[in-house]
Amino acid sequence: MATTGTAAAPDTEWSEFKLDPESEFRVEVDLSSTAAFEVVRGSAEVFGSEVATRAEVQLRAGSKAAVFSWTGAVVRVKGSRAAEYCAGDTPMPSYLNVHVALENVRRDAAAFSTSSNPLSGPSVMIVGPSDVGKSSIAKILANYAIKHHHPITFASLDCADPPLALPGSLTATIISRPIDIEEGLSGTPSSTGIQPLVYYYGYIDPNEKLKLYQKQVSLLAATVQSKLASDPALRTAGVLIDTPSQFTENPALLSHAIEVWKPSVILVVGHERVYSDLARQFQGSRDVSVLKLAKSGGVRIYEYKERVRVTVTIESSDGTDAAKTDMTYTRSCISRQGVPTRTSISQNPRIFYGTTKFPLSPFSNIVSFNELAVRRVGDATTILASALPIGQDRKTQETKIVKVEVGDILLNSVLAVSHADRLDAIAPASVSAQLSQQIKKRL
8 A cells, every 4th residue: 555755744845655566646736836746766657658766847736647656666746735645546557458458459450451451550539528537548548659669649629628729629649759747738839849730610619519510520530540541650550539528418429529530449438328328339349349447536526616716816817917827727718609718818828938848939920900811610699590591500500601800809819820722611721820819909
């Protein structure tokens, strides 16, 4: 059993914890401060990324970390912590079993693939409700694959919290090196060295514009599959697909994603009904395996009141203080029109200002709106079905290209710069950049 050290030590002093084999140290950092930890002896990892001995790892305000050891280790921590404890009961052995099975598929694909019969590695879709650790499992499986020298393709269908992009985006990226423990996948291409493929949906709830979301999911899947088909190393390594919690609430979302992504393995975390439904659906299938995984006991469940409290705190601060706040945005920070409000932008300062290790220097450009074409995909208003023209339905309106006039609707909004070379190709085109837009009216 893992043992703890002196938890009552001041924030500036180190507290030491001893980890037994196959146990982990869990720490949650206060919202208003930072902390740090280091491995003194033994070997340990965080979400599959190896922690170097005697290397101090910084933890941001409000962040969480689970330092796991297969063989035992001594860890020490300092700083302001909201919670800290050692746990001997973890699901890591089951996650390792999944990795071993996936690695066998990769080896077979690499060994027996030919030009006339190209074999693919595993395509893994991770499904589950909110606050069960889906993204953490994806990071673990990605890091384990990278340890075997596989450049893994990581796709995120979670438009509320996409890696390497602003909220409202669907992303895919190729990861060829271990995910940085401090930076994670929440930095920028400039700070992480990773260039993602981004399709802009513009909302944080897939149900907000269902047809538009499904269209973007299909486009992302087609682009990723085309890339895998042209690169043998990526094809045999496979793809990891992280999904939003709404997939467990709306069967249409999950069914569509399975149809276009064609996963060979579906991992269901923390949801018995979805696992039972999928296991029944693919019973006897040789193409799809459905596995059930337990969520980690270290997963933190965020209560609604806690999310609101964080939001109000940031909204009540001035612009300077908000820009220095490094927290994850909440769902209430997104307007009904689907664009992140000033609050959510200020809660993601790393997008604009970088990180401690990789700071950025954002600057402003003045561009006349006469030189720009601004369009919205989907009508901003909800129209009754009876009021629509004959032959059109509400879903058709969701993918309609609508011209946006310069005005208050663009104030403190986020614009996506499209790769499209013509206006009618905006919706199916990927995004080259995302801009924080400040509009100034001329008197």
